Amino acid sequence: MPTIFTYAGHRVVIYSNDHRPAHVHVLGSGCEAVFELDCPYGPPCLRENYGYTQKYLGRLAGALKTELRQLCWRWEEIHGYH
Secondary structure (H helix, E strand, C coil), X not given: CCEEEEECCEEEECCCCCCCCCEEEEEECCEEEEEECCCXXXXXXXXXXXXXXXXXXXXXXXXXXXXXXXXXXXXXXXXXXX
């Protein structure tokens, strides 16, 4: 599971054996969230949340939106476009 980047100590990862649609897992502080990327234009959309507060989810979504191009590129690099 490649770590794509970190945000405030939380890892943003893409699992190499994962499924479509394009999405990332955010892991940290005993919490996990899954955001669908909606490549290539976004915005990232929360699909699952295990433990993060709504306020922090908003911060995560903002960070993912800022990095959307890189995230979509990495998803395609790992899983292919189609």
